[in-house]
Each structure stands twice: as C-alpha cells, then as structure tokens.
Amino acid sequence: MYYTTSAIRGRYNLINPSEVKFSNRVIIYNDDDSLLKAVSVLDDGPIFYDDDEPEDIANALENWLKGMLYASDEEEIRNMIQFLRKHSKELLKGKLRKDIEGIEKKIKRLEEEKETLRKRYEELLRDDREEAEK
Secondary structure, three states: OOEEEEEEEEOOOOOOOOEEEEEEEEEEEEEOOOOEEEEEEEOOOOOOOOOOHHHHHHHHHHHHHOOOOOOOOHHHHHHHHHHHHHHHHHHHHHHHHHHHHHHHHHHHHHHHHHHHHHHHHHHHHHHHHHHHHO
16 A cells, blocks of 8 residues: 655636646555545645655645635545554555655666667767778
8 A cells, every 4th residue: 555645736716717726635545556545635835745754644634624614525534634644654665665666667767778878879989980990
C-alpha cells in the first residue's frame, strides 16, 4: 500500500470561472496499483506536498476541515484522516519503495540514453578519423 499527493491549480468554480484554486489530492493505492481511497479538497494554495508523510497529510486535512463551515464529503475526509494515521508507517514504506522503483527506472532509461549518445559520438569520431586519413 502506498500514497501519492498532488496540488493541481485550476478553475473549479463553474459559477465563477475566473476563480483559481488548488485541488489538493491524496490517493492511496494497493500494492497492485489498484485504487483504494482518494480525497480531494479545494483551497487557495497547496495544503500538502509530495514529500509530506501520512501524518502531515492527515494534519493538513484536519486543519482544512476546521476552516470549513460545511464540506459535503466531510465523512470521507475524516475517514481518510483516520486511515492515514492508522496505516502511517505502512503507507510511508510503500511510498518510499515506489519512489525508489521510479528512480531505478529513470536511471535505467538514462543509462540507455547515455549509451545511445556514446555510440553516436564514437561514430562521429570514427568519421572524423576516416576523413583525416584521406
């Protein structure tokens, strides 16, 4: 189990489309990458960040709720807060594992790109030597 967060800036108010808000999302996935839980709250700016731990996210959601007079999905948000706190360590371990996997994929892709560039560079050097020998 792991989590992701995002804060996406956009125009979410259909009545006042010029209003810009941030959709702050936390999504929890099972290890097989299937969706387990998700919540999204609108605010004037980001309320949590990619490097926040589950407890930080729970606190941010709790503080956001305190500032609301009414939230139609309050129960869902409170359930997420409880879930984040209850499974904090497992979620963090899963996120770290996913982040490491992502870095390893990037490294592999960069190594492949480096090898491609190296071969092209060596071809150009070989062409230069052949031209110089003529």
